[in-house]
Amino acid sequence: MKSFQTTKDIWDANLYDHKHSFVSKYGNSLVELLNPQQGEKILDLGCGTGDLANALYEHGAKIVGVDKSQNMVEQAISKFPHIEFMVQDATNLDYDHEFDAVFSNATLHWVQPADKALSGIYKSLKQGGRFVAEFGGKGNVQTIINEIIQQIQETGFEFNRSQFPWYYPSIAEYSTLMEEAGFRVTYAQHYDRPTPLDGENGLKNWIHMFGKNLFEGLNEHTTNEIISTVEHNLKEILYNDGTWIADYKRIRVIGIK
Ligand code: BEZ
Numbered sequence: 001m002k003s004f005q006t007t008k009d010i011w012d013a014n015l016y017d018h019k020h021s022f023v024s025k026y027g028n029s030l031v032e033l034l035n036p037q038q039g040e041k042i043l044d045l046g047c048g049t050g051d052l053a054n055a056l057y058e059h060g061a062k063i064v065g066v067d068k069s070q071n072m073v074e075q076a077i078s079k080f081p082h083i084e085f086m087v088q089d090a091t092n093l094d095y096d097h098e099f100d101a102v103f104s105n106a107t108l109h110w111v112q113p114a115d116k117a118l119s120g121i122y123k124s125l126k127q128g129g130r131f132v133a134e135f136g137g138k139g140n141v142q143t144i145i146n147e148i149i150q151q152i153q154e155t156g157f158e159f160n161r162s163q164f165p166w167y168y169p170s171i172a173e174y175s176t177l178m179e180e181a182g183f184r185v186t187y188a189q190h191y192d193r194p195t196p197l198d199g200e201n202g203l204k205n206w207i208h209m210f211g212k213n214l215f216e217g218l219n220e221h222t223t224n225e226i227i228s229t230v231e232h233n234l235k236e237i238l239y240n241d242g243t244w245i246a247d248y249k250r251i252r253v254i255g256i257k
Contacts, residue, residue, distance in 0.1 A: 028055060040062070042099060042102070068090065091112075101132060128256065129256075141249075143238065148207070148230055151226045155225070202243070204231060
């Protein structure tokens with residue numbers, strides 16, 4: 001099995017654990033959907049700092065957690081030394097009929113090409129194994145993205161589509177890719193999940209943590225000015241009773257090999 005290290009690691013594992021822990025908290029209901037069984041071998045694809053891998057482990061499963069970010073994997077190993085974690089790119093999986101399940105929470109919107117990831121996931125599974133995933137779907141955080149792009153353009157800069165870091169498919173599109181990879185899709189859902197962001201600076205922190213690519217080529221001062229304007233303009237829409245609510249739209253899928 002090959003490990004894969006990226007050249008640029010954009011992830012701050014401490015910030016992720018302290019200010020964005022909601023990512024794993026929401027994932028607990030995906031663990032329920034997976035329904036891990038004692039003794040199953042499960043791949044946690046995009047394990048982040050390991051909280052859900054540990055939840056799976058506590059169900060008695062044998063877990064391998066992989067993430068593209070070295071920072072995240074190092075933090076996962078220090079928090080959960082009893083679990084096997086390693087750096088790996090979801091589009092370069094190299095497992096063959098090894099897992100009873102592949103589990104992935106809040107990761108696949110970062111992964112392209114999706115068909116390449118799906119064929120690796122499919123190959124990783126034993127016959128009859130299941131793939132259970134949740135990630136950002138079509139229209140995810142659209143209000144925030146639209147406002148950022150508008151402000152970048154109004155400040156006089158071009159916004160290039162190649163700076164858009166995410167893949168937000170519809171369930172029709174993603175289910176089709178799953179079928180093309182060989183899966184029988186037994187479940188597909190696209191739902192709204194308004195997501196409270198931590199604290200008064202929740203929106204600003206979210207943009208700094210997840211949306212850095214959108215500001216590629218802009219200096220720190222301009223980026224911060226744009227983010228302040230975005231905050232100001234979205235306050236009426238997304239700020240309620242002291243809490244920022246991001247307009248998440250998720251897809252959930254189950255595929256059987
Ligand atoms: C999501 O989980 O949907 C998500 C998280 C960070 C950035 C974009 C989307």
